[in-house]
Amino acid sequence: MNQQDRNLELNKTRNIGIIAHIDAGKTTTTERVLYFTGRTYKIGNVDDGNTVMDWMQQERERGITITSAATACHWRDYRINIIDTPGHVDFTAEVERSLRVLDGGVVVFDGVAGVEAQSETVWRQANRYGVPRICFINKMDRTGADFNRCLKMIEDRLKARHIAVTLPIGSGDSFGGVIDLIKLKAYSADGDQNTPEPIEIPIPTSEKERVEAARHQMIEKLAELDDEVMCAYLDGSDLSTDQIIAGLRRVTLGNKGIPVLCGSSFRQKGVKLLLDAVVNFLPSPLDTPPVVGIDTRTQAEVSRPVSDDAPFAALAFKVVSDPFVGRLVYLRVYSGTVDAGAGVMNTTRDQKERIGRLLVMHANAREEITKAETGSIIASLGLKSTFTGDTLCDPAHPVLLENIKFPEPVVSISIEPKTRADQDKMVDALQKLADEDPTFKVTYNEETGQNIIAGMGELHLDVLVSRMFTEHKVAAKVGQPRVAYRETITAPARADGRFVRQSGGRGQYGHVKIDIEPNTESTAVEVVDDIRGGTVPKNFVKAAAEGIKEAAATGVFAGYPMVGVKVSIFDGSYHDVDSNEMAFKTAGSMALKAAAAKANPVLLEPIMKMEVMTPEEYMGDIIGDLNSRRGHIVSIEPRGETTMIHAYVPLAETFGYTTTIRGISKGRATSSMEFYKYQELPANIAKTVMESAAVAK
């Protein structure tokens, strides 16, 4: 297909994510973007609960973004596909999956709070995916907002080379607009949606010197990072606007520097310049490297060019049960095109699938299309067994792209419906929610007869339980949250697993010898076949390895999954008649249990990285409370009139924390936390946990 036949030239497409810490203003910024790009005709406000992006009832009630809705809009003659990602770490899966499919990111910061811990996490995630970024220092109208402090924090905490391309005129109450350092123009506000230009004002005389210095600094930094700009700079010639933009684009795409803008989304200042920056500096799909996957026929690595003419390959990155249209699967098309109604191959599940309808999503409105092209982000209907992370491709050119990695849940609760009659409805609703959210797991505990749900934090589960009520009309009672402990070993050990039964006719015989040792590098349980001289046939070793893995998954001494263990099966014996795979599976499991018992087993507990922002007067009480929760205070920093406390706290001690700090601070302190790492549980607490695990059995 040539470029003219396309809906839009590929170089005029931007797939971006707006990513940031909770409350930095992502939703408000996205709303303004949608307004200026003409997709919404009324400005929505988060606080009134009428924004377009936060369309789920839950989000409206809580004023937070839970799912990342993909939405398409047009700016100048570019198409921008935006994925709104939530800032709450409990919903980290959303950020992870978005980063995987996006080409560029807009990182929004609160002008007062600056770089917060969660932004550091997201920044690191974005580094991992090599996503080029620009920054937007929002909320410059808030008292205490400080553009320079934010720049310094970007440098110190994110270790990023920032290049300020706009300057604020004043801040807080006197925030009067934004100066564009590239075009050397000042704007008081964005104006309405009928023009792409903001409302221009003369550069205030009092700002002239500062503007000159900042522009000089911008060009100098750019010259340091970009050879072409350096040449022009050394020539002594004045750089043109186009030269500066092209230089900034190269530096951003090369992840060498980060253009930084500022404004106030709420007051509609600086958002149109931000849109210009998105199209000027962030990559089009053509700027990203070709996607790499495995040819499932040959197992060879293959790369697919970013072209409509290449075979179709796409990644499913989100599943939503839409109450009106059904199961929507969001796809990022990496190469080729696909028609509505086409038969495709799901290589992750080795299954044929049929794409029904294709939709471009505009927040909560949808537009039907007949063909999805390379580089697009679209939603499809009709896919029955495609899940988040799956690859869809042309059946004649099968390719498997890397799956999206999600963290394992760290907290679980039991759940039962309020009325017996609702049991089936509840299970169905939970399955639908788990289908949408890869960090939410539903299991049934045979021993207790309870349904267990597990997720990334108390809030995560709380939101899912309320969604079950609002969207699926099932009311449920939940138990106390329980920590997802892990088992591991701290010393090497060796043991035999011997399973022998002799009862009448054919008996059972399985025997393996194993060595186990801790592996702090990984959370996996790795089993290797070290059998020499065929003392045990391969298929029996494989069965024993399966037995070891199964035993490790359900735990060997306290019923929690085992992590970080290396197992080597180095010897054993078999019997010509009595040996079979089942017997070796059991022997493997017995060997692991015996070896683990000798290897100083310990329980690990999840530790959360917590951040509390509080007025100074409550600091003492909050720290006292954190200490009583086995918390470890990492740092205390003044931030304007508030104080930021960083701490590590065991997850088990954080249940109900939001209510506690609300009490201590009369509602003025806020906290956020995210999973940090697993750490050995103190012996006295481990004893209690093991005793209660024994009782539950």
Ligand SMILES: Nc1nc2c(ncn2[C@@H]2O[C@H](COP(=O)(O)OP(=O)(O)OP(=O)(O)O)[C@@H](O)[C@H]2O)c(=O)[nH]1
């Ligand atoms: N003063 C001021 N307030 C703002 C600005 N932008 C957003 N806010 C307010 O900040 C709060 C959080 O804004 P959101 O847009 O919901 O932030 P978010 O980052 O999307 O938050 P989550 O969706 O919960 O992750 C709301 O009360 C907004 O009205 C701004 O430019 N200035």
